[in-house]
Structures are given as structure tokens and as C-alpha cells.
Amino acid sequence: MKLSDARQQFISSWGAFATHWGINRTMAQIHALLLVSPDPLTQDDIMAGLSLSRGNVNMNIRELVDWGLVDRILLPGERKDFFSAEKDIWKVATQIIKERKKRELEPMMKLLAQLEDVEGDKKDKDVKQFTETISGIKNFSKQADRMLDIMVKADENWFVGSLLKFFK
Amino acid sequence: MKLSDARQQFISSWGAFATHWGINRTMAQIHALLLVSPDPLTQDDIMAGLSLSRGNVNMNIRELVDWGLVDRILLPGERKDFFSAEKDIWKVATQIIKERKKRELEPMMKLLAQLEDVEGDKKDKDVKQFTETISGIKNFSKQADRMLDIMVKADENWFVGSLLKFFK
DNA sequence: TTATATTTTCAATATATTTTGAAAATTCAA
DNA sequence: TTGAATTTTCAAAATATATTGAAAATATAA
Numbered sequence: 001m002k003l004s005d006a007r008q009q010f011i012s013s014w015g016a017f018a019t020h021w022g023i024n025r026t027m028a029q030i031h032a033l034l035l036v037s038p039d040p041l042t043q044d045d046i047m048a049g050l051s052l053s054r055g056n057v058n059m060n061i062r063e064l065v066d067w068g069l070v071d072r073i074l075l076p077g078e079r080k081d082f083f084s085a086e087k088d089i090w091k092v093a094t095q096i097i098k099e100r101k102k103r104e105l106e107p108m109m110k111l112l113a114q115l116e117d118v119e120g121d122k123k124d125k126d127v128k129q130f131t132e133t134i135s136g137i138k139n140f141s142k143q144a145d146r147m148l149d150i151m152v153k154a155d156e157n158w159f160v161g162s163l164l165k166f167f168k
Numbered sequence: 169m170k171l172s173d174a175r176q177q178f179i180s181s182w183g184a185f186a187t188h189w190g191i192n193r194t195m196a197q198i199h200a201l202l203l204v205s206p207d208p209l210t211q212d213d214i215m216a217g218l219s220l221s222r223g224n225v226n227m228n229i230r231e232l233v234d235w236g237l238v239d240r241i242l243l244p245g246e247r248k249d250f251f252s253a254e255k256d257i258w259k260v261a262t263q264i265i266k267e268r269k270k271r272e273l274e275p276m277m278k279l280l281a282q283l284e285d286v287e288g289d290k291k292d293k294d295v296k297q298f299t300e301t302i303s304g305i306k307n308f309s310k311q312a313d314r315m316l317d318i319m320v321k322a323d324e325n326w327f328v329g330s331l332l333k334f335f336k
Numbered sequence: 337t338t339a340t341a342t343t344t345t346c347a348a349t350a351t352a353t354t355t356t357g358a359a360a361a362t363t364c365a366a
Numbered sequence: 367t368t369g370a371a372t373t374t375t376c377a378a379a380a381t382a383t384a385t386t387g388a389a390a391a392t393a394t395a396a
Binding site: 001002003006007009010013017019020021022035036037038039087088089090093100103104108111114115117118119120125126127128129130132133134136137139140 | 169170171174175177178181185187188189190203204205206207255256257258261268271272276279282283285286287288293294295296297298300301302304305307308
Binding site: 024025026052053054055056059079 | 353354355356357358363364365
């Protein structure tokens with residue numbers, strides 16, 4: 001397969017894949033382009049490479065920088081900003097875990113804690129089912145949260161080595 | 169907090185939360201409603217409970233059944249179909265993992281395998297970066313895939329007990 | 337059968353999200 | 367300063383997704 005076709009297919013599939021994860025197609029495509037680009041790119045490079053408008057590239061690049069997946073690079077003597085993606089996939093994954101924990105899991109856990117005690121007869125089956133469901137989700141989230149914390153702190157070799165040996 | 173308010177808030181937050189995970193709001197709200205309902209509900213119950221049209225409820229209920237998160241129940245002597253959600257959150261989680269692995273992770277891994285060898289000079293930096301990126305993602309996915317397999321096979325107590333003790 | 341209840345489908349509509357592109361703001365060299 | 371290069375913003379347009387509701391299909395009781 002030709003490099004240009006393979007790159008094209010990777011970028012487009014990565015974009016489609018991302019939509020299943022609540023990430024917009026364009027943001028994922030820009031990320032994919034930067035992942036396969038050995039050198040940093042400018043906004044214009046990205047616009048040309050993916051046929052997108054300036055505004056669109058600008059907004060999605062900012063989002064990627066906010067997520068900590070892309071760095072803005074100022075090259076000496078260059079007027080334009082350059083952008084470069086973190087290439088180490090383990091680091092990419094842990095960064096995404098960190099952010100999603102902070103943005104989604106933690107707020108959800110706060111809400112669950114608030115919903116845990118409702119007024120009313122503990123023997124009423126509606127009350128009972130509600131509190132059981134909430135506490136079930138709360139406990140599960142707590143475990144998941146802890147596990148993710150540990151994964152984020154660990155390094156890749158530890159994960160690949162110890163954890164998977166343990167699992168076998 | 170009153171039960172009715174707490175239920176309302178849970179349903180609405182669960183719906184909002186789900187949109188970050190590529191799941192539509194309505195499907196998640198129906199799921200939430202069924203999770204807190206001790207008895208099975210009919211389509212009409214769900215329509216009334218969430219103020220949704222018949223068609224909408226019908227489509228999203230089918231989707232939930234396809235995902236294996238909700239069962240269609242035929243009560244003897246009842247004309248209407250009833251629906252009930254799996255209440256065990258561990259089972260819900262493993263079911264979601266199974267389905268997403270099958271629907272998303274596995275197809276992506278197939279694609280990555282195809283993209284792994286591209287024509288061209290292995291010393292060309294574009295070729296090099298592309299193959300390194302693809303193989304990095306491929307290896308990471310393989311590890312994740314294995315870990316998820318093991319989690320799905322394991323039961324909850326194992327997860328909560330051994331795994332987390334190991335992590336500490 | 338036939339009539340009625342129930343479920344499913346799907347074109348039309350409504351809503352939400354993404355994208356554009358030009359104007360405004362900012363940066364920076366001269 | 368000034369002016370050209372670059373980045374950012376954001377209202378309007380385009381696109382994508384979700385929702386409705388009524389008609390068609392299906393199931394069930396009489």
C-alpha cells in the first residue's frame with residue numbers, strides 16, 4: 001500500500017472511530033495527521049492537508065492543546081505557530097484518561113453522592129431500587145476511578161510487563 | 169431530597185453524561201429510567217415517563233436490547249411487551265465492554281494490521297513516522313484488548329478484591 | 337375469519353452540531 | 367508608530383442527528 005493512501009485511510013478511519021467516543025471527527029483527524037507527521041505543522045499545513053477552513057482548524061487545534069495532546073511550538077525565526085502531537089501512545093492514553101476522569105467521571109461521582117440519600121420509606125420498592133442502583137453505580141465508579149488513577153501513575157513498562165503477566 | 173426529584177436528576181444527568189461517550193441522550197435516559205424502576209415498564213410507561221414519542225421510544229428500546237442491556241419480557245395474560253434493565257452494574261459494564269470491543273476495537277485493529285506495511289524507503293522520515301505510529305497504536309490496542317478480555321471473563325469479586333489489592 | 341390492540345417503520349420535521357469565511361484582534365518586524 | 371502577517375472570534379450557512387406521528391405491519395382475542 002502506498003504511504004499517501006495509507007495515511008489517508010488512517011486519518012479518515014481515526015476520525016470515524018472517534019465519533020463513537022464523543023469526539024468530533026475533525027479534531028480526531030487533525031490529531032491523526034499530526035500523529036503521522038514527523039515534523040510540526042502550521043495551521044495552513046493542516047488546512048491544506050485536510051481541506052478545512054481556517055476557523056475550524058483553529059478551534060479544533062485549541063481543543064487538542066487543551067486536552068494536552070498537542071503542543072504549540074514557536075520556532076525561532078518563524079512567524080507562524082507550529083503544532084506537534086505527543087507521539088507516545090501510552091502518554092496519549094494516560095492523558096486522555098486523566099482529562100476524562102476530571103471532566104466526566106469526577107462530576108458524575110459528586111452527583112451520585114448527592115443522590116444517595118433520598119427521603120421516604122426505605123422499604124418502598126421504588127426507594128429501594130433507586131438507592132440500590134445509585135449505590136451500585138457509585139461503588140463501581142469508585143473502583144474504576146482508583147484503577148485509572150493507578151494506571152495513570154504507572155509507566156508503560158509496568159503496565160505491559162507486570163500487569164499482563166499477572167493477568168495471564 | 170425527594171425521590172421524584174432525585175430520579176429526575178439521575179435520568180437527566182445520565183443522559184447528558186452519555187453524550188460524552190457517543191451514546192444518544194434518549195437511549196441513556198430510557199436506560200436510566202429502567203435502572204431505577206423495580207418493575208418492568210411498557211413502551212407507554214416510558215413514553216409517559218420521559219415525554220417521548222412512540223417511534224423514538226421504540227427505536228431506542230430496540231437499540232438497548234441489541235446492546236444486551238435491556239430485556240423484552242412477555243408477561244402471561246398481558247398484551248403489551250414489558251422491558252426491564254439488567255440491574256447489576258458489573259454486568260452492565262462487562263456487556264458494554266464486550267459490545268464496544270466487537271463493534272469498535274476489533275475493526276480498528278484489523279485496519280491497523282492492514283496499514284502496518286507501506287511501500288517505500290524505510291529510512292524516509294514520513295514512512296518511518298507512519299509505521300511507528302501505527303505499530304504503537306497497534307501494540308497498545310493489543311494490550312488493552314487482552315486486558316478487557318480478562319476483565320470480561322472475571323467476576324466482580326475478583327475485580328474488586330484481587331485486582332485492586334494487587335494495584336495498591 | 338374479523339376487529340382491535342400493539343409494534344414497527346420511515347418520510348417529514350425539528351434540533352443540534354459542525355463548518356465556513358470574513359471581520360476583528362493580535363503579534364511583530366521595520 | 368505603521369503595516370503586513372498571523373491568529374482568533376463568531377454569526378450565518380451547511381450538515382448531521384434525533385424526533386415525531388401517522389400509516390403499515392404484525393399479533394392476538396373473540
